[in-house]
Amino acid sequence: MSGIQFKNVTKLYQQGENQVLALDDVSLTVEQGEFIAVIGPSGSGKSTFLATAGALLQPSKGEVIVNSKNLNELRSKDLVRLRLEEIGFILQTSNLVPYLNVLEQLLVVKRMAGKLLKQDEEYAKELLQSLGLAAKLEKLPEQLSGGERQRTAIARAFINNPSIILADEPTASLDSKRAHEVVQLIAKETKTRNKAAIMVTHDERMLEYCDKVYRMEDGRLKHYDFQS
Numbered sequence: 001m002s003g004i005q006f007k008n009v010t011k012l013y014q015q016g017e018n019q020v021l022a023l024d025d026v027s028l029t030v031e032q033g034e035f036i037a038v039i040g041p042s043g044s045g046k047s048t049f050l051a052t053a054g055a056l057l058q059p060s061k062g063e064v065i066v067n068s069k070n071l072n073e074l075r076s077k078d079l080v081r082l083r084l085e086e087i088g089f090i091l092q093t094s095n096l097v098p099y100l101n102v103l104e105q106l107l108v109v110k111r112m113a114g115k116l117l118k119q120d121e122e123y124a125k126e127l128l129q130s131l132g133l134a135a136k137l138e139k140l141p142e143q144l145s146g147g148e149r150q151r152t153a154i155a156r157a158f159i160n161n162p163s164i165i166l167a168d169e170p171t172a173s174l175d176s177k178r179a180h181e182v183v184q185l186i187a188k189e190t191k192t193r194n195k196a197a198i199m200v201t202h203d204e205r206m207l208e209y210c211d212k213v214y215r216m217e218d219g220r221l222k223h224y225d226f227q228s
């Protein structure tokens, strides 16, 4: 199936003599067209969960299945391709390339995937416009506000039309109005383009846009009954 599945996933970190249990027997399914949120206290395992879903970290035990592919069975070359083509990451910090302008930040992703078509530039401009960045196409990251940088990173995550969206605190640097707009946009993309999306957030105001909410506590993931 398309989407993301965790089957009894455990992640242990070695810290000197000690082991830290960051994910403790986590199982869940995020189907295509579903937008889920993960909340929970600092250090509870949310970033570890997202990095595992995005094939950036390997589980110590259990299986992660992304678009019907068991990540344990992929070679590192295939993992790189999967991350590039099928997953859009939105991180806490925007991680923009300092010497590329806003438009180029998106086009470079296409070039990396080996295919930059004429219509890609049009789509990139459209995306940037929908995120309120039409006047900033030629600006470098250092010439942008924190919120503008974050919106550029969000547009960059969408440019390859990935089927999976993984967002780590995407609203951290945004004011309330932009925060709502950005999460609405992720929700809309998820529905209209049938993606599977996971958002880690501290911002309870954003939960209303999500289909399901889970709470992480000490590495355990539990369904959270959220009333909007």
Ligand SMILES: Nc1ncnc2c1ncn2[C@@H]1O[C@H](COP(=O)(O)OP(=O)(O)OP(=O)(O)O)[C@@H](O)[C@H]1O
Pocket: 013, 014, 015, 020, 021, 022, 040, 041, 042, 043, 044, 045, 046, 047, 048, 049
């Ligand atoms: N590379 C690492 N090596 C050792 N321990 C780690 C490593 N990364 C995270 N941890 C530990 O694993 C646990 C889960 O960390 P994680 O970053 O996933 O939590 P989090 O919920 O994302 O926290 P925050 O909300 O503060 O970002 C914590 O106890 C953390 O100290």
